[in-house]
Amino acid sequence: MKRALTADGAHSLYDAGSGVTMAFVQMSMGELLANLQTNFGKDFSNYRLSCIQRRVALRMSTLKIATLDDYMAYLTGNPKEIEQLLDTVTIHVTEFFRDAEVFDAVAKDILPAIVSRKLHSPSRTIRVWSAGCSTGEEAYSLAILIIRHLRANGIELALEVYGTDVSKEACAVAREGIYAARKVEGVPGEARRKYFEAKGPDYRVVSEVQRCVKFSVHDLFLPSPFSLLDLVVCRNVLIHFDHAVRNDVLGRFHAALGDHGMIILGKSEAVMGSALARYELIDPRNKIYKKIVRRDS
Numbered sequence: 001m002k003r004a005l006t007a008d009g010a011h012s013l014y015d016a017g018s019g020v021t022m023a024f025v026q027m028s029m030g031e032l033l034a035n036l037q038t039n040f041g042k043d044f045s046n047y048r049l050s051c052i053q054r055r056v057a058l059r060m061s062t063l064k065i066a067t068l069d070d071y072m073a074y075l076t077g078n079p080k081e082i083e084q085l086l087d088t089v090t091i092h093v094t095e096f097f098r099d100a101e102v103f104d105a106v107a108k109d110i111l112p113a114i115v116s117r118k119l120h121s122p123s124r125t126i127r128v129w130s131a132g133c134s135t136g137e138e139a140y141s142l143a144i145l146i147i148r149h150l151r152a153n154g155i156e157l158a159l160e161v162y163g164t165d166v167s168k169e170a171c172a173v174a175r176e177g178i179y180a181a182r183k184v185e186g187v188p189g190e191a192r193r194k195y196f197e198a199k200g201p202d203y204r205v206v207s208e209v210q211r212c213v214k215f216s217v218h219d220l221f222l223p224s225p226f227s228l229l230d231l232v233v234c235r236n237v238l239i240h241f242d243h244a245v246r247n248d249v250l251g252r253f254h255a256a257l258g259d260h261g262m263i264i265l266g267k268s269e270a271v272m273g274s275a276l277a278r279y280e281l282i283d284p285r286n287k288i289y290k291k292i293v294r295r296d297s
């Protein structure tokens with residue numbers, strides 16, 4: 001009896017002897033997840049099952065592997081495949097100034113308030129976290145936007161932007177800060193000229209911006225490494241997580257934010273369930289939320 005996972009993620013049991021295929025729901029996927037955890041130390045259980053099913057099916061079809069058993073065997077014989085699978089599950093699509101109106105809202109509605117608070121606070125450092133930053137475009141876009149605002153208004157404040165991602169490879173690309181010309185097209189003209197320099201056929205983020213942005217590998221299922229943040233931007237990441245886990249992650253962001261902190265989620269994401277008690281929605285279109293601080297007893 002062979003276990004099969006079809007390209008659309010459905011499961012079946014296939015008996016080669018009789019040629020009979022029987023419905024096989026979830027069990028085989030559960031086994032695969034347990035196997036990945038035990039043998040490779042990778043916990044995929046926090047991701048949406050449908051998402052993992054699709055991605056495993058994609059890897060199997062790329063590798064021309066027909067059954068889940070054979071895929072398990074392939075994983076064991078090819079140590080790099082587990083990283084490939086992780087990379088496939090954690091989609092890295094991103095771009096500079098993705099959803100331009102969100103960045104406009106940061107510039108108009110969020111930044112002036114942060115700046116005026118910082119000018120009257122002892123820390124004088126703006127602290128931003130791009131959580132699930134992929135190859136760095138979001139973190140650099142935030143840094144460019146804030147640096148432009150500070151320079152344009154002659155404001156002397158320090159800036160720290162933290163970019164984190166679970167993918168080592170994505171973080172390595174982010175740290176280099178070198179992007180193909182077509183990737184840089186999304187940067188508004190004047191900012192492109194000022195904050196990127198040509199490097200052969202590519203473009204490199206200038207050192208003034210790179211100095212403000214620190215990238216590190218971090219899994220959002222672990223406690224936050226940051227505190228007293230002014231803004232957490234976590235867009236198009238939670239959507240891949242299981243519902244219960246999203247609330248845990250939002251709880252960690254809450255703890256990592258300073259009292260006036262804000263979070264920005266992706267356009268198709270929202271604070272839900274028990275996390276609603278922690279955040280007030282202040283811009284529904286751009287999914288911007290303000291931290292609710294409770295001073296109970």
Ligand SMILES: C[S@@+](CC[C@H](N)C(=O)[O-])C[C@H]1O[C@@H](n2cnc3c(N)ncnc32)[C@H](O)[C@@H]1O
Nearest residue numbers: 090091092093094132134165166219220235236
């Ligand atoms: C679609 S990209 C989003 C990039 C960027 N935030 C944006 O909206 O353009 C999702 C990123 O989330 C990262 N990710 C997935 N699971 C993660 C986890 N458990 N911890 C940290 N990052 C994770 C992926 O590696 C991927 O780079």
